[in-house]
Amino acid sequence: MTAPRPKSDVPFYLCLSLLGGLYVGLVAALLVADVAYTSTVDLGHVFASPQIRAAIWLSLISCSAAAILSVWVAVPLGYLLSRTRFPGRGFIDLLVDVPILLPPLVVGLSLLILFQMPPGAWFQRNVFAVAYAVPGVVLAQFAVSAAFAVRTMRVTFDQIDPRTEDIARTLGCSRAQAFWLVTLPEARRGILTAFTLAWARALGEFGPILVFCGATRMRTEVLSTSVFLELSIGNLEAALGVSLLMIGVAVFVLVITRAFGLRGTGLI
Amino acid sequence: MIAVEGLSIRQGEFALDGVTFTVPTGVYAVLMGQTGSGKTTLLEAIAGLRRPTAGRILLAGHDVTQFPPAIRNVGYVPQDAVLFKTMTVWENIAFALNVRKTQHSEVESRVRELAELLGLSGLLERRAVGLSGGEAQRVALGRAIAFRPAVLLLDEPLNAVDEDTRDRIVELLRGVRTEHKMTVLHITHSNAEAELLGERILRFDAGRVTVREER
Numbered sequence: 001m002t003a004p005r006p007k008s009d010v011p012f013y014l015c016l017s018l019l020g021g022l023y024v025g026l027v028a029a030l031l032v033a034d035v036a037y038t039s040t041v042d043l044g045h046v047f048a049s050p051q052i053r054a055a056i057w058l059s060l061i062s063c064s065a066a067a068i069l070s071v072w073v074a075v076p077l078g079y080l081l082s083r084t085r086f087p088g089r090g091f092i093d094l095l096v097d098v099p100i101l102l103p104p105l106v107v108g109l110s111l112l113i114l115f116q117m118p119p120g121a122w123f124q125r126n127v128f129a130v131a132y133a134v135p136g137v138v139l140a141q142f143a144v145s146a147a148f149a150v151r152t153m154r155v156t157f158d159q160i161d162p163r164t165e166d167i168a169r170t171l172g173c174s175r176a177q178a179f180w181l182v183t184l185p186e187a188r189r190g191i192l193t194a195f196t197l198a199w200a201r202a203l204g205e206f207g208p209i210l211v212f213c214g215a216t217r218m219r220t221e222v223l224s225t226s227v228f229l230e231l232s233i234g235n236l237e238a239a240l241g242v243s244l245l246m247i248g249v250a251v252f253v254l255v256i257t258r259a260f261g262l263r264g265t266g267l268i
Numbered sequence: 269m270i271a272v273e274g275l276s277i278r279q280g281e282f283a284l285d286g287v288t289f290t291v292p293t294g295v296y297a298v299l300m301g302q303t304g305s306g307k308t309t310l311l312e313a314i315a316g317l318r319r320p321t322a323g324r325i326l327l328a329g330h331d332v333t334q335f336p337p338a339i340r341n342v343g344y345v346p347q348d349a350v351l352f353k354t355m356t357v358w359e360n361i362a363f364a365l366n367v368r369k370t371q372h373s374e375v376e377s378r379v380r381e382l383a384e385l386l387g388l389s390g391l392l393e394r395r396a397v398g399l400s401g402g403e404a405q406r407v408a409l410g411r412a413i414a415f416r417p418a419v420l421l422l423d424e425p426l427n428a429v430d431e432d433t434r435d436r437i438v439e440l441l442r443g444v445r446t447e448h449k450m451t452v453l454h455i456t457h458s459n460a461e462a463e464l465l466g467e468r469i470l471r472f473d474a475g476r477v478t479v480r481e482e483r
Contacts, residue, residue, distance in 0.1 A: 163350045166317045169337040170344040171364035172415065181367070185354040 031247065038240045046241030051217045052226055056245070059222040062134065063202040066141035070149035070198035071191060078153025078194075079179070083162060099147040104207025107143055111136070111212040136213040137220055141202035148201050149194040156190025157183070193257050200253040203246065269293045270314060270419055270451055272477075275323035277306075277313055284309060286323070289470055289477035293328070296445045296452040298462040300480070301472030307455045308347070310472070311421045314453070315344045328418050340419075343412030343450075347423045349404035351396040357383075357407050358392040364415035382410040386440060402433030409440065413448060420444070422454040426461055438464050 046052055080086075081093055099107060114120045115131045123130070130136045160183055168178035206224035213220040215229055223242055230239035270291040277284045284306045291297040301307050312318045314325055316337030324333050332340050352360050359366075361382055365375045383389045386406040391399070396407060405425050413420060425441070426434045442465065445452060456462060462469045469481040 161350065163346065164352060166312075166315075166337070167344065167346065167350050167411075168352070168363070168367075170315050170317070170340070170342060171411065172338045172367040174336070174338060177367065181363075182352055182354075186352075188354075 034240060034244055034247065038237060038244060042237040043241045043244070046238050046245075049238070051221065052238070052242060054218045055221045055223050055226045055242075058134065058137065058220075059203060059224075062137045062141055062222060063199050065138045066145050066202040067149075067195050067199040069138070069142045070146040070202075071153075071195050073146055074149035074153040074194050074198075075184075075187075075191065077150050078155075079157050079183075081150075081154050082157035096147055096150050099144045100151075104144070104205070105211055108140060108208035108211025111140060111143065111208060131212060132214050132216070132220060134220065137209055137222060140208035140212045141205045143208060144205055145198035145201040149198040152194040152197055153187070153190060156187050156194070159190075160186045196253050196257045200250055200257075203249060203253075269326070269328060270297075270453055271324075271326040272310070272314070273324045273326070275310070275313060275325065276321045277309055277318055278321050279309060279318070282306065282309070285475055287472075287475060287477055288323075289479075291451055291453055291468060291470075293451055294449050295467050296441075296454065296465055297468040297470055298454045298456060298466030299470045299472055299477070300455075300457060300459075300462055303457065305472050306475070307472055308423055311344070311423050311453065311455055314419075315342050315421055316340050317344075341417050343415070343417035343420045345405070345408045345412045345420070345422045345425050347425075347427055349401075349408040351399070351404055351407055351411075353395070353397050355396055356392065357388055357394055357396055357399075360396050360407050361388075361392075361410040361414050363411055368415060378414055379410075382414060385443060386410050387436070400433075401428040402430065402437065405429060405433075405437060406440070409437075409444075413444060413450070416448065418451060420448075420450045420452045422452065424455055424457075426456070426458070441465055 077092075077096065081089065081096075102110075112131060115124055115136075120130075128135060130139060164182050164186065165173075165175070165178040168182045169175065173181060203222075204224060205222075206228065209215075209220070209222060209225060210228070215221060215225040217229065221229065223246055226242045227239045227246075230236075230242065272287055272289050275284065275287040287310060299307055299310075309318060313320055314327075316332070316335060320333060324331055326332065327340060327342065352363065355363070358379055361379045362375050365378060370378075379392070380389075383392055386409060388403070388406055388410060391403060391407075396404075399407065405428070409422075409425065422441075426437055429437060438461070441452075441454070444450065445465070454461075454465060466481070467483050468479060469483075471478050471480040
């Protein structure tokens with residue numbers, strides 16, 4: 001008896017490629033359309049604009065500050081969620097995801113309300129202004145980007161064998177020393193990934209900044225608000241120029257993240 | 269001396285109840301038992317990594333049951349070495365000495381001495397990833413004995429190594445036994461290992477430790 005002749009795998013892979021290719025084609029077409037529509041002259045005008053240049057600087061500074069703050073809270077929180085069991089852990093785990101799931105405008109509105117309440121108002125009167133000011137931009141970006149950083153750090157610590165810390169403790173380390181000397185160095189790629197993801201997320205933040213800080217040119221304008229402002233006055237070329245700049249930065253961040261980070265973990 | 273008195277540990281569904289045995293000072297004891305009988309849990313409890321629900325652990329006459337691992341003066345070599353991957357072989361071996369802020373010259377001479385003994389001199393600058401099973405076990409052994417602990421705990425150190433490496437590590441462990449005068453508790457399920465190394469062979473069966481042979 002002869003074995004049945006195996007059917008070709010080509011139709012199977014062809015179907016998968018066609019269906020998946022639809023989305024890949026859409027993303028590629030978006031980028032090509034953006035590039036095709038603009039010209040180097042338009043880009044030159046965009047970067048010559050003092051408002052756009054101020055927005056670029058504020059974006060660079062506020063995104064970096066938000067990313068540093070995000071990593072600052074993500075490392076301890078990710079470690080606690082990954083390695084320890086404590087009352088309310090499930091609730092905190094859920095709470096950390098809330099900024100990811102909330103509509104961006106709601107995050108902005110919630111921040112606005114928070115700083116209108118007596119403690120928030122007191123803080124603004126006696127320490128420094130937050131709403132409709134640069135610190136508010138950083139806070140709005142941080143509120144969302146920190147959630148992504150915490151998730152990244154949690155996955156990072158989940159992937160590090162906790163027994164390395166156990167061994168370090170038998171060799172004379174306290175828990176804190178084991179964390180600093182063994183676990184943190186092993187988590188360095190995850191920290192870099194958390195930083196870059198938080199940075200990229202902060203760059204794309206628009207809704208919370210618009211609601212919480214407004215869109216005042218040369219004051220609270222970041223790149224995402226520049227796109228909105230240029231569009232609202234019908235300057236499509238400028239909006240597109242800023243968009244291309246943001247696309248370039250996003251691609252750069254993705255390349256960095258993939259080179260150093262958590263490819264294959266489901267985070268990117 | 270290692271003395272375990274009525275030790276009970278609960279870990280999910282798994283439980284050890286009333287385990288008692290002793291290993292006199294300077295003796296190389298081999299603890300045998302079937303896979304899943306709780307040998308590793310017992311070793312981890314002695315190292316301070318598992319909290320017992322009852323009983324006592326005495327090391328060198330001191331009750332260390334509530335002590336953290338760091339001050340038990342115990343060297344522990346886990347089954348799969350668990351090296352510090354971001355460090356070099358040198359940094360792994362020197363780790364306990366650096367934590368104790370030992371003088372640099374002393375660290376240097378101790379690491380060189382151990383590297384010579386363990387056949388690791390050519391690997392010292394290499395990062396501790398991608399090492400063979402035998403190399404990793406030798407690094408883990410060097411790391412565990414560098415600070416001259418009074419007690420050495422070995423969890424199936426010859427399990428993942430080929431025959432040539434096995435013979436070499438057996439020789440090393442014999443050297444450790446005679447030169448370093450440590451009290452050793454070595455877990456295995458191999459009769460051959462027990463015959464080669466054990467001065468006291470203990471049998472762990474149905475939650476009870478009995479002395480099978482004394483030499």
